[in-house]
Amino acid sequence: MRSVPFRQFSTLxxxxxxxxxxxxxxTGTLGGRKWNPLPIPHRTILEPKGQDLDFINVAxxxxxxxxxxxxxxxxxxxxxxxVKHILLKIQKDHVxxxxxxxxxxxxxxxxxxxxxxxxxxxxxxxxxxxxxxxSILRSIIVSDSIDLPSKLFEEILYSYRxxxxxxxxxxSLFKTFxxxxxxxxATDTFCRMKDYGFLPMVESCNAYLSSLLDxxxxxxxxxxxxxxRRNRISANVFTLNMVxxxxxxxxxxxxxxxxxxxxxxxxCSPTVQSYNTLIxxxxxxxLLSSAMRLKSLMGKNGMQPNVVTFNTLINGFCxxxxxxxxxxxxxxxxxxxxTPNTVTYNTLINGYSEMGNNEIGGKLFExxxxxxxxxxxxTYNALILGLCKEGKxxxxxxxxxxxxxxxxVPNTSTFxxxxxxxxxxxSSDRAFQLYKSMVRSGYHPNEHIFGMLISTFCKNExxxxxxxxxxxxxxxxxxxxxxxxxxxxxxxxxxxxxxxVMLLCSEMxxxxxxxxxxxxxxxxxxxxxxxxxxxxxxx
Numbered sequence: 224m225r226s227v228p229f230r231q232f233s234t235l236x237x238x239x240x241x242x243x244x245x246x247x248x249x250t251g252t253l254g255g256r257k258w259n260p261l262p263i264p265h266r267t268i269l270e271p272k273g274q275d276l277d278f279i280n281v282a283x284x285x286x287x288x289x290x291x292x293x294x295x296x297x298x299x300x301x302x303x304x305x306v307k308h309i310l311l312k313i314q315k316d317h318v319x320x321x322x323x324x325x326x327x328x329x330x331x332x333x334x335x336x337x338x339x340x341x342x343x344x345x346x347x348x349x350x351x352x353x354x355x356x357x358s359i360l361r362s363i364i365v366s367d368s369i370d371l372p373s374k375l376f377e378e379i380l381y382s383y384r385x386x387x388x389x390x391x392x393x394x395s396l397f398k399t400f401x402x403x404x405x406x407x408x409a410t411d412t413f414c415r416m417k418d419y420g421f422l423p424m425v426e427s428c429n430a431y432l433s434s435l436l437d438x439x440x441x442x443x444x445x446x447x448x449x450x451x452r453r454n455r456i457s458a459n460v461f462t463l464n465m466v467x468x469x470x471x472x473x474x475x476x477x478x479x480x481x482x483x484x485x486x487x488x489x490x491c492s493p494t495v496q497s498y499n500t501l502i503x504x505x506x507x508x509x510l511l512s513s514a515m516r517l518k519s520l521m522g523k524n525g526m527q528p529n530v531v532t533f534n535t536l537i538n539g540f541c542x543x544x545x546x547x548x549x550x551x552x553x554x555x556x557x558x559x560x561x562t563p564n565t566v567t568y569n570t571l572i573n574g575y576s577e578m579g580n581n582e583i584g585g586k587l588f589e590x591x592x593x594x595x596x597x598x599x600x601x602t603y604n605a606l607i608l609g610l611c612k613e614g615k616x617x618x619x620x621x622x623x624x625x626x627x628x629x630x631x632v633p634n635t636s637t638f639x640x641x642x643x644x645x646x647x648x649x650s651s652d653r654a655f656q657l658y659k660s661m662v663r664s665g666y667h668p669n670e671h672i673f674g675m676l677i678s679t680f681c682k683n684e685x686x687x688x689x690x691x692x693x694x695x696x697x698x699x700x701x702x703x704x705x706x707x708x709x710x711x712x713x714x715x716x717x718x719x720x721x722x723x724v725m726l727l728c729s730e731m732x733x734x735x736x737x738x739x740x741x742x743x744x745x746x747x748x749x750x751x752x753x754x755x756x757x758x759x760x761x762x
Contacts, residue, residue, distance in 0.1 A: 611644025
């Protein structure tokens with residue numbers, strides 16, 4: 224049995240074919256090639272005799288009569304051998320089997336082996352009790368044993384015929400690995416299932432695709448979809464929606480549109496989610512007219528745009544600075560009786576804040592409260608940013624105080640907006656104090672915040688303050704922006720502080736933080752050629 228490394232997954236999964244119907248276990252040809260599955264191995268266990276047989280029969284009698292008190296008295300005589308035979312004897316009753324399995328886990332947990340676990344999995348999946356099976360699988364998988372997933376597949380395989388099981392047991396294993404984002408194990412399980420002629424159900428494949436997309440593994444998701452088609456696993460509309468999403472995320476809108484157009488031929492009708500996925504793809508590319516045409520097409524095909532449709536379009540227009548068009552969509556949304564949510568208001572408030580129109584942003588905030596739409600930290604950040612861009616720091620500070628009342632915690636964006644407000648007012652010291660509060664609160668400033676601080680200190684001709692900020696960057700191993708560094712060094716040189724520039728440049732060189740494209744000779748003060756040469760030599 225082979226194990227496929229995760230990094231080879233996309234290489235393993237190759238070209239796509241048309242999609243016929245899936246069968247649980249297939250022999251013959253598949254995808255134009257001969258497929259000869261390996262025979263399923265069969266493991267037997269010894270028949271019970273003597274005291275073992277007597278114990279099993281008595282325990283069985285107590286079980287079917289639900290006489291747990293008498294069963295408790297027998298617990299000291301339990302062995303793994305006896306547990307396995309009792310499970311086999313009661314396997315047609317999945318409720319009783321699970322009760323007994325759980326009882327053993329409480330009374331004598333050491334008796335549970337991979338074999339007893341595989342037996343209960345066979346019993347549960349055969350009766351389609353997948354939630355209970357997944358719960359047991361999760362408890363096994365979270366153990367510390369590195370090679371346990373591989374052994375688990377083998378144990379399930381070898382006890383398959385013993386329990387007269389169904390292919391659903393392997394499907395459940397594959398799906399559980401997918402749900403737990405254990406992609407290497409899921410890949411390995413998929414390949415080993417194929418070795419023995421089993422294929423997962425489309426719902427399990429969808430769980431795998433969904434987990435991959437959640438972690439932005441678009442390349443692997445598309446490769447797996449090709450493998451699904453190659454192995455004739457029929458996709459459903461949920462599969463195709465995720466495939467379209469993957470193509471959109473990778474910038475291949477033409478491929479996403481191709482899947483959308485092929486839906487009918489694949490016996491799948493597009494859903495609102497199908498349209499929303501494509502609309503999001505167009506909006507991310509700035510193709511707003513195409514996105515709007517799709518919204519119109521939804522109506523023609525008898526589908527009502529939902530809150531996600533409108534939110535996506537409103538966000539697309541706001542990103543392009545077309546807040547007026549976004550506002551029209553907001554009005555249309557309400558006329559369609561689609562209720563705006565927090566995301567809708569946040570997007571519009573942020574759009575107006577970016578455009579410097581805090582008045583409308585404030586009115587939208589009031590409308591939120593009136594309509595009992597819950598504001599979150601993003602709402603307040605958008606409002607605070609809009610005020611700070613205009614230097615209205617007192618009003619922004621009032622909103623910050625409101626956060627406590629709403630049980631909201633300031634984040635990096637909150638501090639960034641407040642620092643920006645002080646920088647707009649050229650209050651470099653207050654901005655730096657806010658930076659220190661930000662760090663004390665456990666947030667990490669980015670290059671943009673440092674750039675604002677350095678630039679403001681330079682405008683105030685407080686070059687010592689600017690250098691202090693630059694050293695803060697050094698402590699975080701952050702490379703300064705070329706433009707900001709050039710501005711600071713130029714100002715220092717004009718103030719006759721060439722030595723400070725030399726020290727800064729030496730320190731950057733030593734820490735390997737010198738930005739690419741920074742030319743010291745171009746920013747030092749005018750002087751003789753010899754002075755400039757000496758300066759460079761000292762570096």
